[in-house]
Amino acid sequence: MQKTVFALVVGCCVLAGICFDVRAQASGAPPLISVVKKGAEKNTVSLAGLKASGPNGQLFLRTLTRNLELSGWFKVAPSGAVQVQGAVADAGAGVQSNCRVAWPGKAFNWSKVSLGQKEVRHQAQQLADEMVRLIAGETGIAQSRIVFVNRRGKNNADLYVCDADGQGIMQITHDNVAAVGPRWAPNGRDIYYTSFLNGYPAIFRMVAGTERKALAAFKGLNTGAAVSPDGGRVALILSYEGNPELYVMVLATGKLARLTRTPHGSEASPCWSPDGRSVAYVSDIARTPQLYLVDVATKQSRRLTYKGTENVNPDWHKKGFIVYSTRRGGQYQIVMMDPRVGESSCELITPPGDYEHASWAPDGRHVICSSRSTLYILDTLGDPAVRLINIPGNWMSPDWSDR
Amino acid sequence: MQSRYVVIVNVALMGALLFMDTGCRTKAGGWRWPWQKDRSMEIGVGSLTDPTMLENIDVANVTDEIGGLVSGSRFEDTLQAVQGINLSPVYFAFDSYALPPPEVSKVEQVAQHLLQNMNHVLVVEGHCDERGSNEYNLSLGENRALSVRSYLVNLGVSADRIQTRSFGEEKPAVAGVGEEAWHLNRRGEFALFQK
Numbered sequence: 350m351q352k353t354v355f356a357l358v359v360g361c362c363v364l365a366g367i368c369f370d371v372r373a374q375a376s377g378a379p380p381l382i383s384v385v386k387k388g389a390e391k392n393t394v395s396l397a398g399l400k401a402s403g404p405n406g407q408l409f410l411r412t413l414t415r416n417l418e419l420s421g422w423f424k425v426a427p428s429g430a431v432q433v434q435g436a437v438a439d440a441g442a443g444v445q446s447n448c449r450v451a452w453p454g455k456a457f458n459w460s461k462v463s464l465g466q467k468e469v470r471h472q473a474q475q476l477a478d479e480m481v482r483l484i485a486g487e488t489g490i491a492q493s494r495i496v497f498v499n500r501r502g503k504n505n506a507d508l509y510v511c512d513a514d515g516q517g518i519m520q521i522t523h524d525n526v527a528a529v530g531p532r533w534a535p536n537g538r539d540i541y542y543t544s545f546l547n548g549y550p551a552i553f554r555m556v557a558g559t560e561r562k563a564l565a566a567f568k569g570l571n572t573g574a575a576v577s578p579d580g581g582r583v584a585l586i587l588s589y590e591g592n593p594e595l596y597v598m599v600l601a602t603g604k605l606a607r608l609t610r611t612p613h614g615s616e617a618s619p620c621w622s623p624d625g626r627s628v629a630y631v632s633d634i635a636r637t638p639q640l641y642l643v644d645v646a647t648k649q650s651r652r653l654t655y656k657g658t659e660n661v662n663p664d665w666h667k668k669g670f671i672v673y674s675t676r677r678g679g680q681y682q683i684v685m686m687d688p689r690v691g692e693s694s695c696e697l698i699t700p701p702g703d704y705e706h707a708s709w710a711p712d713g714r715h716v717i718c719s720s721r722s723t724l725y726i727l728d729t730l731g732d733p734a735v736r737l738i739n740i741p742g743n744w745m746s747p748d749w750s751d752r
Numbered sequence: 753m754q755s756r757y758v759v760i761v762n763v764a765l766m767g768a769l770l771f772m773d774t775g776c777r778t779k780a781g782g783w784r785w786p787w788q789k790d791r792s793m794e795i796g797v798g799s800l801t802d803p804t805m806l807e808n809i810d811v812a813n814v815t816d817e818i819g820g821l822v823s824g825s826r827f828e829d830t831l832q833a834v835q836g837i838n839l840s841p842v843y844f845a846f847d848s849y850a851l852p853p854p855e856v857s858k859v860e861q862v863a864q865h866l867l868q869n870m871n872h873v874l875v876v877e878g879h880c881d882e883r884g885s886n887e888y889n890l891s892l893g894e895n896r897a898l899s900v901r902s903y904l905v906n907l908g909v910s911a912d913r914i915q916t917r918s919f920g921e922e923k924p925a926v927a928g929v930g931e932e933a934w935h936l937n938r939r940g941e942f943a944l945f946q947k
Contacts, residue, residue, distance in 0.1 A: 442767065504923040527922035530887050543890070546921060548828050550890060568824050570894040573887060586891065588916070589822065592898055593891040603814040604942050605822060615891040633889055637847075638888050661885035674885065705885065737759040 387729040389421055392452070392484055393429030399448060403439030409446060410437060412473035415514050419579060421732055422485035431484060435459075441460045442468045448476070452484055470516060471600075481712075489748075490711045495601060495717055495737070496521075496531045496540055497747040504545060509654060513710070513749070514691045515737040521555070530618075533750040534576040541574035541583065552585060552656075565598075574620055577625045578601075578667075584608075584619035584628050595619055595630050596647060607648065608643050622688075623667035629688070630655065631661050640673060642688060654692055662706050668713035672698075674705045683718050685729060698729050708749045717747040760929030767786065783921050784852045827945040829876055834872060834944035841925075841939040842900060846881070849895035851903055859900060862942055863907035873913045876900045877941040881934035882921045 352661045394417060395558040401410035408453025413433075417423040423431070427696050435448035443463035450457055454478040459479070463472045466611040471492070483538055493513045499520075506528045514735075522528065524546055531542035538665035539554045541564070562707050565571040569588035573595075576583050581600055593615040595608045609616050614634025624647055631638045640653040640660045659676035666672070672685045680701035687694040698716065707718045707727075716727045717737065724737040724747050814822040839862050842855040851859065866872060878897035880889040898917035905911050924937040 375905055484883070500922070504919065506922070527919065529890060529920065529922065545919070545922065549826060550919075562811075565814070565821060566826070567814075568826055570890060570899075571920050572890050588894050588898070593894050598811075600811055603811050605816050607817065615895055617888040617891045631885070631892075633888075638885070643936065659884060661888050661890075674886075681875065709814075709824065 350411040352427045358531075358729065359677050366534050370527065371415065380529055380735050388728065388732040391422060393426045393432050394423045394433065394480075395427060395429040396425060396429035396433050397427060398434030399438045401438075402436070403444075404446040405439045405463075405466060406437040407443050408466075408469050409473045412470045412514070412516070413477055415516075415607060416474055416477035416491035417480065418493065419726070419735065420475060420481045420485070420487075420489060420512055420712075421728055422481055422487060431480070433480075442466060444472065446472060446476075448475075448563045450480060450484075455483075457483060465516075470512065474512065474514075481576040487714075490710045490712050490715060493537070493711050493750045493752060494533075494725070495749050497531060497719075497738075498531065498745050499526075500745055501525070501743065509744075510539070510540075511738070514671070515739075516737070518740070522561075530573060530746055530748075533576050535580050535751050537750045537752040539576075541576060543572040543574070548735060567703075569593075573616075575619050575621060578623055579625055580626075584630075586619065588615075588618055595628065595643065596630070604707055608645065608648050618662050620663045620665050620671075622665055623669070626629055629663045630669060631663070640671075653688060656692060657694070664708045664716075666709040667711040669712070670709075672709055672716050674718075676709060677701065681705050683714075696729075698727055699734075706746055707745055710749050711751055717749050719745040719747060759875070761855055768793055827873055828917070831873065831945035832947060834946050837865070839880050839942040839944075841941045843935060844896055844938040845942070846934070846938065847884075847892075849878075849892060849899045851899055856903070859903050860907065863904050863909050865944075866904070866909045866913060871947045873915070874909075875915045875917055875945065875947060876904075877942045877943060878916065878918045878924065879925070879939050879941070880921045881927075881937040882924065883934065884921075886921050890918050890920035893920045896938075896940050 354404045357690045360608050371654050374597045385446040385503050401407050412487040414425050415423055431452040433448055433450050437444055440463050445462050448459040448479050458708050459476055461472050474491035477491040480592050481487050481489035487495050490513045494510055496510050498506050499509055506523050507520055507524060508522045508528055508531050509518055525546040527550045529543040533540060542553060550570055550572050552564040552571045553561050554564050555561045565585060567587060567589040571587055573586035574583050583598050583600060585591050585596055585598060589597050591612055595616040597606045597608060609688060611634050614632050617631040619630040620630045625726055628645060629640055630640050638659050641650050642653055643650040657675040657677040661674050664670050669687060672683060674681050675684045680702050682697050682701050683699045683704045684695050684697050685745060686692060704718050704720045714729055717742055718725055718727060722743045723731050724744050726737055727736045773943045783896045816822055842858050845852060866874060871920055876897040878893035880893050894916060897918060904914055926933045926936045
């Protein structure tokens with residue numbers, strides 16, 4: 350019996366080894382369906398020693414629990430290597446928390462007062478991010494936000510924002526007209542998007558605390574606005590000179606530079622490289638929409654994707670990987686690619702289906718995408734997908750803030 | 753010195769915030785919307801000395817690479833719509849913006865109308881079915897409109913009398929899934945305006 354078990358274990362290890370190795374040999378080989386991963390290792394954390402009283406105290410505890418688990422680095426359990434102890438209690442309109450977070454060999458204290466109910470969740474998100482930073486050594490995502498669209502019907506949509514854990518959903522436009530492709534600026538505050546408020550596609554930006562302003566409303570198409578990592582430029586798709594082409598505008602001066610010249614093909618969906626020197630985009634000059642990369646200074650473009658009948662909606666994280674949606678065999682999947690290596694490095698992170706519009710979380714590990722009228726958080730390290738929105742609507746086009 | 757200033761300002765803000773509920777006025781003069789986090793509480797992140805808070809909100813006039821001003825008004829913004837004239841939509845094949853031969857006669861009728869009514873101008877509106885990336889579909893819809901415009905120009909209509917707009921997949925003619933609905937959504941529509 351023991352020999353059988355041993356043989357099985359060895360067999361499984363060999364199989365796992367083969368599974369992971371096949372990816373490395375993928376160039377020339379048919380695409381993998383998926384590599385079965387068991388999810389990242391997690392730190393067990395116990396919140397049993399944290400006394401939460403009052404409705405705000407309970408809200409704090411719930412929010413902390415949910416965000417620790419959504420980070421992917423923790424598993425909340427009755428007992429654990431990480432212990433959070435102390436008290437969280439209602440204080441005035443908000444909450445007062447006094448905690449001590451301890452794990453083998455280390456600890457830190459956490460004492461905060463929040464001044465209103467809205468701050469209670471934010472405080473818990475801050476604590477979750479601190480724990481991810483100090484214990485797991487990673488970037489936390491609890492304080493980041495997601496902007497997305499509710500498309501209600503014919504030329505009727507609006508923008509919404511929620512916290513990374515799906516709480517705090519707020520409708521931020523009340524236009525009841527088509528809205529496409531909202532994207533956060535790197536400052537995590539401004540949102541750029543395409544609105545049909547005027548009856549045609551124009552790029553608007555919503556600047557914090559002030560009204561929304563049109564950025565581009567020229568003849569033809571105005572869409573695809575994506576702000577550069579340094580916040581100073583915006584890539585966009587304009588067709589005022591002919592058919593849809595890729596441009597970059599310097600925000601301070603309004604100066605446009607044209608990056609593509611493709612009278613027989615159209616561009617869409619630009620996204621910036623982390624160093625701000627290139628833009629990845631979609632073009633159909635090769636007949637089907639594929640991903641390309643253009644150097645902003647030299648305007649030289651090269652093709653990135655060849656597999657699949659469509660490769661669309663790229664998003665590029667500063668860890669170096671591009672996530673996008675690929676159409677193979679009539680179905681859409683989310684893929685990630687290292688553009689320095691090319692398509693041979695592709696790794697499918699969903700099964701075939703209708704997964705579209707991927708956007709990286711700030712941790713470079715999680716990805717938000719849309720599927721069947723709702724949004725899912727995917728984990729590139731293998732944790733199961735988490736449904737973000739549970740209220741009725743036709744939720745789509747998510748973008749995850751950088752911070 | 754600077755960090756002490758920031759602390760004092762933040763403490764003052766904390767006091768001010770104790771008496772407020774949702775939106776509150778920042779020192780810069782704007783309102784903070786409820787969905788924004790209270791970053792003024794965090795020293796060094798979005799505090800009043802953070803340059804991103806002070807960035808220029810208005811974009812200067814847009815100019816192209818040779819310094820020319822990018823402008824040109826849209827018919828929708830400046831002219832009155834012409835009511836009561838029905839021009840049949842044209843329909844396209846999947847993933848294509850070429851005008852199919854059976855649709856040509858409809859475009860010829862539009863050309864005829866424009867040539868007989870010189871005070872009318874046209875916006876061609878391109879649409880897609882709901883399959884595929886909605887961002888790419890805005891470009892595909894624009895291409896459909898441009899393709900019809902090209903055809904009209906070849907039939908003798910002056911190019912400056914025709915503009916385009918794309919709705920991508922955002923304004924279907926028919927709701928639903930399947931080729932019957934999709935076919936009716938892959939279309940170009942015509943909107944007349946009066947000079």
